[in-house]
Amino acid sequence: MTRRVAVIGGAASPNGKLQTVADAPLQALEHEILAPLVIDAMATAGLPKEEIGALVFAMCRPYTLQKYFATFMANYLRLPLKGTIMEVLGNGMTGGMAFDEAVNAVALGHSDVALALGINMESQANSAEHMMTTMRAVGDVDFHSIFGFTPISWYAMDAVRYMHEFGATRAELASVAVKDRRHAALNPIAQFKKPLTLDEVLGARPIVEPLGLYEVPPRSDGAVCLVVCAEEVAKASARPYALVRGRGFFHEGAHQINEVPNDMTAFVSAQGAAATAYRSAGITAADLDLAELYAPCTIVQVLAGEALGLTPRGKGAAQAAAGETSLGGRIPICTSGGCLSRGHPAYSTGLLTIYELWEQLTHRAGERQVRNARLGAGSCELGNYNAALVHVLEAVA
Amino acid sequence: MTLPIVDVARTRPWPPRVSSFTKPFWDALAEGRFLTTRGRTSGRLTFPPKPFCPYDWGREIEWVELSGRGKLYSQTVIHAVPAAFAGEAPIRNGIVDLDEGLRVAARILGEPALDAAMECVVLRYTDGPLFAFRGR
Numbered sequence: 001m002t003r004r005v006a007v008i009g010g011a012a013s014p015n016g017k018l019q020t021v022a023d024a025p026l027q028a029l030e031h032e033i034l035a036p037l038v039i040d041a042m043a044t045a046g047l048p049k050e051e052i053g054a055l056v057f058a059m060c061r062p063y064t065l066q067k068y069f070a071t072f073m074a075n076y077l078r079l080p081l082k083g084t085i086m087e088v089l090g091n092g093m094t095g096g097m098a099f100d101e102a103v104n105a106v107a108l109g110h111s112d113v114a115l116a117l118g119i120n121m122e123s124q125a126n127s128a129e130h131m132m133t134t135m136r137a138v139g140d141v142d143f144h145s146i147f148g149f150t151p152i153s154w155y156a157m158d159a160v161r162y163m164h165e166f167g168a169t170r171a172e173l174a175s176v177a178v179k180d181r182r183h184a185a186l187n188p189i190a191q192f193k194k195p196l197t198l199d200e201v202l203g204a205r206p207i208v209e210p211l212g213l214y215e216v217p218p219r220s221d222g223a224v225c226l227v228v229c230a231e232e233v234a235k236a237s238a239r240p241y242a243l244v245r246g247r248g249f250f251h252e253g254a255h256q257i258n259e260v261p262n263d264m265t266a267f268v269s270a271q272g273a274a275a276t277a278y279r280s281a282g283i284t285a286a287d288l289d290l291a292e293l294y295a296p297c298t299i300v301q302v303l304a305g306e307a308l309g310l311t312p313r314g315k316g317a318a319q320a321a322a323g324e325t326s327l328g329g330r331i332p333i334c335t336s337g338g339c340l341s342r343g344h345p346a347y348s349t350g351l352l353t354i355y356e357l358w359e360q361l362t363h364r365a366g367e368r369q370v371r372n373a374r375l376g377a378g379s380c381e382l383g384n385y386n387a388a389l390v391h392v393l394e395a396v397a
Numbered sequence: 398m399t400l401p402i403v404d405v406a407r408t409r410p411w412p413p414r415v416s417s418f419t420k421p422f423w424d425a426l427a428e429g430r431f432l433t434t435r436g437r438t439s440g441r442l443t444f445p446p447k448p449f450c451p452y453d454w455g456r457e458i459e460w461v462e463l464s465g466r467g468k469l470y471s472q473t474v475i476h477a478v479p480a481a482f483a484g485e486a487p488i489r490n491g492i493v494d495l496d497e498g499l500r501v502a503a504r505i506l507g508e509p510a511l512d513a514a515m516e517c518v519v520l521r522y523t524d525g526p527l528f529a530f531r532g533r
Contacts (some may be wrong), residue, residue: 131479141500142413146527147490147504148475148482156473157492164511209474256476257502259444261470261494263491 005106006234006241007393008046008357011037015343015352018221019063019121023317030064030263031076034119034223038077041115042226046237051229053111054083058095058118058347062133063125091137092294094118095224095350096380102228103244112200112230116354118125119223120345127219135198138383139256150156152297154256154384156208159299162265163210166314168302170210174201175321176298177214177340178238183327184337186368189352191220202228214340217296221343224355234396242361245375246281246392248273256383270307270379273388277377278309281392285309288392289373290332291361294380296339301325304379305333308390327368335360335368350380354391361395399429401518403506408524410481418448421460426526431465431517433499434458441466444499465517466533467495472505493530506531 013033020028042049057070070087073079083105088097095118102116122130131150138144138151153250162168178198184190196214204212234241252258252273262268278284280314291310302316310331311319319325323332336342336356339349357376359365365373374395381388413421422445425432426496435442436450437457482488491505493515505520509515509532516533519526 088526126480127477128480128483132481133478135479140417140445144502146409146411146413147502148410148478148485149490149502150475150477150479153475155472156475157471157490160473160511205476206474207477209476257492257500259500261498261500264471282495311524346481 002107003109003230005103005228005244006231006396007226007354008047008229008237008239008241009041009246010225010355010358011040011044011220012189012224012355013037013350014134014189015220015345017123018223019124019125022259030060030066030069030119030121031073031276034117034225035076037223037225038115038117041227045227045229046239047113047227047229047233049079051113051233052079052115053081054102054105054114055079055081055085055215056098056114056116057087058098058120058351059089061120061122061347063121064119075332083114091382092296092346093350093380093382093387093389094347096294096353096378097350099226099351099354099391100247100389102226106228106230111243112233114228115225116351117225117229118348118351120348121221122346123221125219135284144256150208152211155297155300156211158265158303158384159210160263162299162303165265168314168317170202171198172317172321173298173302174198174215176301176317177201179320179326180334180338180341181396183335183368186366187337187342190337190341191218192341210301211297215298217339217344220343220345222343222352224348224351225378226351226354226358240362240397242358242397243396244391245285246277246279248276248280248390249388250276251257254386256386264384265303267303267307267385267388270381270385270388270390272305273379273390274308274377278393279388283375283392288331288375288377290335290370292334292336292356294339294349294353296344297333298340300385301333301338301375304381304385307385308377308379327370330372331396334344335365335370353380354393357393361393400431401516402429402521403518403529405520405522407484407522409522409527410485412525419446422446423526426519426528429519431463431528432460433463435461442497442499444501464496466491467515469505469509469511469513469515469530470494470500471511491530504529
């Protein structure tokens with residue numbers, strides 16, 4: 001049994017610093033932050049808690065002391081479940097997979113209503129120590145980590161190759177960060193809202209050359225809850241909703257780099273996932289009104305945008321600089337402010353992607369509303385976009 | 398063919414684990430040879446070396462010596478490094494496409510330009526070897 005699935009509600013915390021230091025006398029507790037968001041999200045959906053049959057969590061970071069957090073939350077919220085409960089993990093794809101599994105639980109008839117939710121706490125972790133773990137997630141421990149490759153170092157090498165092959169300039173790449181900050185200024189849950197200039201981006205201290213501080217992701221805490229349901233439930237609610245129209249996935253069978261030399265900056269997994277998602281939705285990239293991309297660095301937004309067919313190959317940076325991907329432009333990308341300015345609570349970021357699409361497609365996005373937004377695409381990824389998951393959502397009012 | 402050896406007067410920041418299978422790779426590297434494996438039935442090279450062929454899953458493999466020569470595909474300089482690498486920061490790492498048709502990630506010495514001809518060198522740390530590439 002499969003049936004059509006809708007996003008009918010959602011709520012998110014502000015992104016930024018929620019986590020407390022280990023010895024603070026008063027601690028910020030994950031369940032106390034997430035539970036009110038569940039209640040808020042269900043209020044936007046207008047559904048009683050008894051309808052919830054499945055909970056799919058983005059796994060928490062190791063810093064969250066409560067283990068088996070999902071079943072702990074089912075108790076905290078007094079939620080008996082006839083569908084499923086799980087925590088998923090897929091590096092940067094984690095939040096997107098949580099959404100995907102919640103959609104599956106409804107599509108397969110295991111539950112009429114499911115929650116996809118997560119809380120990511122990491123802002124108080126020491127970055128150099130944090131990278132001792134993350135470097136082992138983005139490479140072969142014995143053949144890559146030995147050299148000190150960090151997660152974003154792979155994206156930096158994308159940038160170097162992309163500029164070399166296509167003649168894109170540093171300023172064009174940097175313009176993505178300026179654009180994202182403009183979008184974030186209009187987003188109540190964004191981590192950074194202060195305007196950012198191109199000179200500030202270009203003059204920032206280097207992190208992974210050529211990328212500086214404002215072109216790589218901040219450390220973010222954040223929590224988010226989405227309510228998904230069978231379309232008939234959404235219709236009966238008489239509230240606007242976002243229908244899951246298409247879905248595509250691809251993993252290229254490579255970890256960070258393909259051992260067979262290929263076009264690394266083509267993001268072939270994103271190309272494949274997008275093609276499947278568009279085909280299942282019966283659309284082309286040109287039909288989209290907006291896209292919310294998982295893009296921890298400026299270069300990643302450019303390359304993912306090209307792979308999803310939103311900008312021509314080799315022209316993504318130039319088109320960003322020309323305003324084509326800004327609000328009011330031809331195809332607005334990352335209207336939330338994206339990872340760089342909305343914030344990047346990594347394991348929850350994929351959920352925030354769908355949250356932004358839901359806000360836009362139900363016309364709740366306030367000053368950053370894309371006029372007449374009807375079709376939106378969201379992507380998430382892991383590694384160096386070695387795997388990609390793409391969803392197409394449609395506004396139904 | 399013996400690779401150039403560069404001495405590094407400290408221990409490796411994050412030494413690789415060595416298994417009974419990968420020991421020949423690291424032992425050969427210490428002697429200046431850069432090895433990998435080839436599947437006997439597929440005839441295809443793979444890197445890192447594996448006790449089977451990832452292409453046809455054949456269990457018969459042979460060790461072969463690589464030229465260590467290739468072209469620089471991309472590189473970066475990492476300023477924000479994991480804690481264990483603090484003593485080596487900033488780190489220049491890159492991706493090299495070997496003449497044999499394999500893509501390898503490693504430390505880069507010097508400041509070569511993209512697409513430059515590269516050669517593999519052995520970094521002889523006090524506790525064991527790592528591989529790196531430099532322009533040739």
